[in-house]
Amino acid sequence: xxxxxxxxxxxxxxxxxxxxxxxxxxxxxxxxxxxxxxxxxxxxxxxxxxxxxxxxxxxxxxxxxxxxxxxxxxxxxxxxxxxxxxxxxxxxxxxxxxxxxxxxxxxxxxxxxxxxxxxxxxxxxxxxxxxxxxxxxxxxxxxxxxxxxxxxxxxxxxxxxxxxxxxxxxxxxxxxxxxxxx
Amino acid sequence: xxxxxxxxxxxxxxxxxxxxxxxxxxxxxxxxxxxxxxxxxxxxxxxxxxxxxxxxxxxxxxxxxxxxxxxxxxxxxxxxxxxxxxxxxxxxxxxxxxxxxxxxxxxxxxxxxxxxxxxxxxxxxxxxxxxxxxxxxxxxxxxxxxxxxxxxxxxxxxxxxxxxxxxxxxxxxxxxxxxxxxxxxxxxxxxxxxxxxxxxxxxxxxxxxxxxxxxxxxxxxxxxxxxxxxxxxxxxxxxxxxxxxxxxxxxxxxxxxxxxxxxxxxxxxxxxxxxxxxxxxxxxxxxxxxxxxxxxxxxxxxxxxxxxxxxxxxxxxxxxxxxxxxxxxxxxxxxxxxxxxxxxxxxxxxxxxxxxxxxxxxxxxxxxxxxxxxxxxxxxxxxxxxxxxxxxxxxxxxxxxxxxxxxxxxxxxxxxxxxxxxxxxxxxxxxxxxxx
Numbered sequence: 001x002x003x004x005x006x007x008x009x010x011x012x013x014x015x016x017x018x019x020x021x022x023x024x025x026x027x028x029x030x031x032x033x034x035x036x037x038x039x040x041x042x043x044x045x046x047x048x049x050x051x052x053x054x055x056x057x058x059x060x061x062x063x064x065x066x067x068x069x070x071x072x073x074x075x076x077x078x079x080x081x082x083x084x085x086x087x088x089x090x091x092x093x094x095x096x097x098x099x100x101x102x103x104x105x106x107x108x109x110x111x112x113x114x115x116x117x118x119x120x121x122x123x124x125x126x127x128x129x130x131x132x133x134x135x136x137x138x139x140x141x142x143x144x145x146x147x148x149x150x151x152x153x154x155x156x157x158x159x160x161x162x163x164x165x166x167x168x169x170x171x172x173x174x175x176x177x178x179x180x181x182x
Numbered sequence: 183x184x185x186x187x188x189x190x191x192x193x194x195x196x197x198x199x200x201x202x203x204x205x206x207x208x209x210x211x212x213x214x215x216x217x218x219x220x221x222x223x224x225x226x227x228x229x230x231x232x233x234x235x236x237x238x239x240x241x242x243x244x245x246x247x248x249x250x251x252x253x254x255x256x257x258x259x260x261x262x263x264x265x266x267x268x269x270x271x272x273x274x275x276x277x278x279x280x281x282x283x284x285x286x287x288x289x290x291x292x293x294x295x296x297x298x299x300x301x302x303x304x305x306x307x308x309x310x311x312x313x314x315x316x317x318x319x320x321x322x323x324x325x326x327x328x329x330x331x332x333x334x335x336x337x338x339x340x341x342x343x344x345x346x347x348x349x350x351x352x353x354x355x356x357x358x359x360x361x362x363x364x365x366x367x368x369x370x371x372x373x374x375x376x377x378x379x380x381x382x383x384x385x386x387x388x389x390x391x392x393x394x395x396x397x398x399x400x401x402x403x404x405x406x407x408x409x410x411x412x413x414x415x416x417x418x419x420x421x422x423x424x425x426x427x428x429x430x431x432x433x434x435x436x437x438x439x440x441x442x443x444x445x446x447x448x449x450x451x452x453x454x455x456x457x458x459x460x461x462x463x464x465x466x467x468x469x470x471x472x473x474x475x476x477x478x479x480x481x482x483x484x485x486x487x488x489x490x491x492x493x494x495x496x497x498x499x500x501x502x503x504x505x506x507x508x509x510x511x512x513x514x515x516x517x518x519x520x521x522x523x524x525x526x527x528x529x530x531x532x533x534x535x536x537x538x539x540x541x542x543x544x545x546x547x548x549x550x551x552x553x554x555x556x557x558x559x560x561x562x563x564x565x566x567x568x569x570x571x572x573x574x575x576x577x578x579x580x581x582x583x584x585x586x587x588x589x590x591x592x593x594x595x596x597x598x599x600x601x602x603x604x605x606x607x608x609x610x611x612x613x614x615x616x617x618x
Contacts, residue, residue: 042308042351043371044265044391050373051356055315076373089375089535092315092357104316108277109478109526110436110511147359147529148277149316152436152509153443162318 022067025057026075032056036075046076050086054093063094091146099135099142101180103127104159105168108148114155115169120145122170123158126177140182187443190460194420196430197404198446201288207323209330212291218336220407224299225344229260232303236406238414240421240428245271245362245399246477246507248495251406257386258304258394266306267390269371269397270297272313272320273355273362276477277529278509281432281444282400286313286320289404290327296403298337298348299410304396307347312367315356324352359533363581364397365389366535377535378581401432423450427494431508435461438468438514453491457512468514472598476506478526479586481593482519502593519598520605523591524552530587541584544575548591560606565595 026033035056040049053075057068069083076083087093094102103123107116120143124131127141135142151157154166158176165176189195205211212218224232237252258266270293274282285293293311301309313321328350332338341348353371355361361370365379368390389395409417409429418428427449433456436442440462447456457463457470464470470485481503483491491497498505513522531545548571551564572588579585595602 042349045372047373048371048391051354051370054356055354078373086373086375090315090356090358107525108529109522110278112522112525113437113511113513113517146316147532148275150274150280150283150314152278152280152511153434154280155436155442159316164319 022065022071024071025060025068026053026071032060040076047078050076050078050083051090054083054087058093063097097135099129100140100182101142101177102161103141103143104146104149105143106147106149106151106155106157106159107145108152110148110152111155111157116156118170119156119158119168119173122173123177126173141177187441190445192451192455192460193446194430194448195446196408196420197285197289197292197401197432198444200292201284201444203288206289207291207327209291209327209334209336212289216411217291217407218295218342220410221295221298221336222342222344224302224410225342225346229303229305232299232410235414236303236409239409239417240414240426241402241405241409241417242427242495243399244401244405244431244508246276246479246504248505251398251402254386254396254398255300255304257384258306258396260305262394265308265391265393266304267393267395268297268301268304268306268309269364269367269390269395270300270309270311270400270403271362271364271367271397272311272317272400273359273367274317274400275314275359275362276479276507276509277526278434278436278474278511279477279507280434280436281508283317283320284432284444285400285404286317286324290324291331292404292407293324293400294327294331294337294350296406297350298341299406300396300398300403301348301350302346304394306396307349309348309350310353310371310390311350312353312355312361312371314361315354321352321354328352358535359529360535360581360583363583366581367397368395375535377537378583380580405429420448421450421494422448422452423492423494424496426496427505431493431505433493433508433510435510435512437473437510437512438465438470438517439463439512440465447493449494450497451493453493453497454489456493457488464512464514468516470512471515471517472513472519472594474503474511474590475508476504477509478511478529478590479582480504480506481589482523482597483593484597518556519594519601520552520556523594524549524556526590527552527587530583534583538579538584540574541579541587544571544584545587547571548575548587552591555602555605558605558608560602562603562606564606565599565602568592568595 070080073080073083105120123143128136129143149157156168158165158168200206233255241251242248358376360366361376363378366376370376385395421428487501527549531549534541534545536542572592575584575588
């Protein structure tokens with residue numbers, strides 16, 4: 001059963017939900033391991049590097065698996081359960097693979113004034129995503145509603161992977177999707 | 183230069199002067215615009231002397247609470263032998279607010295300079311700029327500017343050759359409105375869930391990593407170099423009203439308005455002129471109905487009340503609301519207030535950290551009841567229940583998230599009760615044509 005695309009992409013790439021053995025992110029001597037070691041020096045306690053470490057995992061793997069939580073915990077001296085507690089608190093960490101293009105439409109009040117609900121409908125329609133949070137059958141898209149993106153003067157802002165697209169209206173949605181790189 | 187449009191002649195661009203100016207983003211460009219002079223001087227002055235200038239300027243926290251910045255800094259005991267920390271709150275997530283994002287995108291060195299001065303003024307050698315995870319562009323811009331400043335020796339060990347050490351790091355959040363609450367922010371930096379802490383102890387006594395800590399908003403810190411360069415009197419003179427509110431302030435304007443964006447005006451500017459002249463008034467064929475002037479957590483006011491406001495901390499309070507973060511959300515006559523407030527309640531229910539029962543249950547039930555009313559299935563009793571809930575959500579929890587949900591909802595019902603009653607009696611639906 002496949003939940004996502006198989007090829008990781010540049011910047012915000014999302015790897016497959018593969019069933020093979022877990023390959024660690026922070027293998028000794030790897031660039032990521034060095035990066036993490038350097039990062040820990042910014043703080044008086046190792047555990048403070050937890051959010052950044054989780055970001056590294058998500059950048060490399062597209063999501064944060066239970067095995068990754070175990071690995072990060074071992075790196076920072078905390079239990080996998082502790083790491084899971086943190087992962088589940090923050091909405092940006094994916095606990096499951098998502099589409100290659102993760103589309104977050106802001107629908108909080110200022111954007112609702114601008115018709116953000118119609119932008120959501122347009123994204124669902126044009127991506128083939130059946131409902132919010134489900135990935136499209138081709139693995140390319142996941143659409144969710146997001147709470148305030150902090151760009152209310154440019155309503156409706158939509159975050160696609162790492163990038164903001166501002167002043168989005170339903171009419172602009174097909175062109176925005178056509179412009180996304182695989 | 184303003185952004186996204188030219189500055190209005192009646193604006194007073196201090197913080198926003200270089201918005202849209204690409205060269206201002208670089209260290210060299212920033213220095214050419216007078217940057218880092220204040221830091222150089224500050225590092226050869228004493229922390230107490232800097233605190234005194236900031237106290238005298240009347241600068242108050244721009245994140246929402248409006249606490250006097252110099253006074254906050256003076257709570258840090260400079261000779262206690264403990265490591266001190268400065269946290270810059272760049273977790274801008276308050277609906278309607280998007281000013282810190284522009285400061286970081288366009289003038290990253292303004293913030294670095296303010297952070298470095300702030301750190302020195304409270305005896306801290308390490309500062310963290312906590313930026314919300316969604317702000318990928320501001321994060322990239324800040325990281326690049328910090329790398330440049332570090333490489334040039336402006337910050338870091340022996341900053342600007344002063345013999346003082348000031349390390350500044352970005353710490354990236356991961357999606358949680360509550361991390362803008364100062365104690366939740368510290369927990370988040372420590373690698374914990376972003377649950378607010380019970381106070382006392384206050385951060386100045388036991389904050390980040392258990393050490394004395396000060397938390398300041400982006401806009402507050404970015405104002406500091408200007409105050410040191412031009413003097414406290416210059417800053418104090420930027421006020422058209424109360425001497426308790428000084429300086430210029432960025433207001434983010436959004437919702438149903440002709441020209442949304444950021445506007446920088448001096449404290450005490452008449453709100454009516456601000457709304458109609460600077461922001462261009464309502465959209466064609468529409469009328470302003472109501473607004474939330476200080477980010478979504480403050481009480482709703484009617485346009486009539488708004489037109490009487492002088493834009494400062496006291497001026498908004500006089501009309502029953504607050505200046506807050508300066509995020510102005512405008513609703514016009516095409517908007518259904520019940521629908522808007524139900525959506526806002528859903529925001530708070532989503533963002534509650536769920537530690538306190540009153541908040542976890544209160545925000546969730548308030549949302550359910552409001553959504554029921556919007557769906558035409560509400561009763562008059564529901565309105566009473568909302569006020570009962572609001573009572574238990576106000577002043578009874580660890581932080582003010584639940585108060586922040588109750589304030590706009592109850593004020594909105596009081597001021598637009600007719601709209602709620604019409605939905606209950608079935609005389610109207612909440613379906614509206616936006617911008618139609």
